[in-house]
Amino acid sequence: MAFSPEETRRYARHLVLKGFGGPGQQALKASRVLIVGAGGLGSPAIAYLAAAGVGTLGIADNDRVALSNLQRQVIHRADAVGAGKAESAAGFAAALNSHVDLRVHDLKVDAGNAATIVGGYDLVLDGTDNFATRKAVAEACEAAGILLVSGAVSMFDGHVTVFAPHLERADGTPGPRFADLYPDGIDDDDLPTCEATGILGPLTGVIGALMAMEAVKLIAGLGDPLIGRLLVYDGKTARFSEIAFGDGAG
Template identity: 40%
Template sequence: MNLKITKENYQRYHRQIIVPEIGINGQLKLQEAKVLVIGAGGLGSPVLLYLAGAGIGTLGIADHDTVAIHNLHRQILHRESLVAASKAQSALEGLQQLNSTIQYHIHEEAISTGNATDIISDYDLVIDGSDNFATRYLVNDTCVAEDKPLVYGSILGFEGQVAVFNHNGGKHLGMLFPEPPPAELVPNCGENGVLGTLPGIIGTMMAQEALKLLTGLPVLHNQLLIFNTLHWTFRKITF
């Protein structure tokens, strides 16, 4: 792909282009990148907004759900007027208003064994903002099979986790947690709750790792970052 920084692009992305570690070459890498975000919810909303803002060349949005009123306290990409609408379509509308210059592809279907490879194979990087272990493990396994790096995040209560899997010879989710926990033992936001700011914080951290990865900067490698926002503590687990 023969891309260049136009005058309009330079004006739009000037504040990040002048960061020494990014520069023109970094911006070109972002414009050439194809990134798939799985889930346009609490984590996916800030990820998508910041990646669109940064000028990612192609953004894929995978979500089969619809917008509900209880989503709006944390899923900041959506609006009251789009309650009951497709989340992928709602996300697309919001992102196009933020940045109409990039390419968007929406996938209004659940990620399954029947479509995971077809969807994921078209992208350079996958970001998983899903909310269940079945999808997380399927996405991880597909990224391993397709040799795609994966940015991972999860949240509950006041705590969030971030990791980068399958990048530069790095390990993957199955090496950190070989087996998913039984479904009946897994807490979720619907039962245990979450402050709306937490997915914003963790999603922004996921977007930061994605932008660093795409521009060739250091990212988490064989480490799980655990951030407790109640006590403002960070822990890194090496695996």
């Protein structure tokens, strides 16, 4: 899969990057990535993955852009208020990088359609803000053997992890499941909403960018992904901490 002269110039800083280079960029170009949620976390993830040269980028969201979104959902413009978020996000990505094949899913992902939607992709990022959708996406990815990068934010804090129950870790234990971190019985009524508690805008940029970083690592086979590790960011103290979970947690 050869690069055009324009692509070679565009991705020059990747191509000279030791440990990434041409093979890493080829892997990005061949990848098919779905981002569920084009809001606070989806915005930076979409921007960075489109800029990085992901070959096929799917965007799933049935919400509409609201004025209150613009404080943190930075890929949407004021003139997009009222428009579908998936279409608005795809317009941003297309203007950023015409080499990306964009697929718009203007629908609500739920238990009834998640398997069909994620089935066309190699990697999924979930940045949605409701538990029912997150669970449906996680279960669909687990059943299909698809890696899932999951992020969440609230007020001043956020976290990110990677679910990979179909993979064995170095010690031979299975990769973590969504249920290892979120036990049965949790529902949306148990979780705070940003409408009720608020959220600091740049926090979504921190966690969304970390999600994009994990995605690039997984695609390129680079480094040590957050499989079985929950990376937690405290925005008020500017500190990161890490929690191990799953069968391999010690």
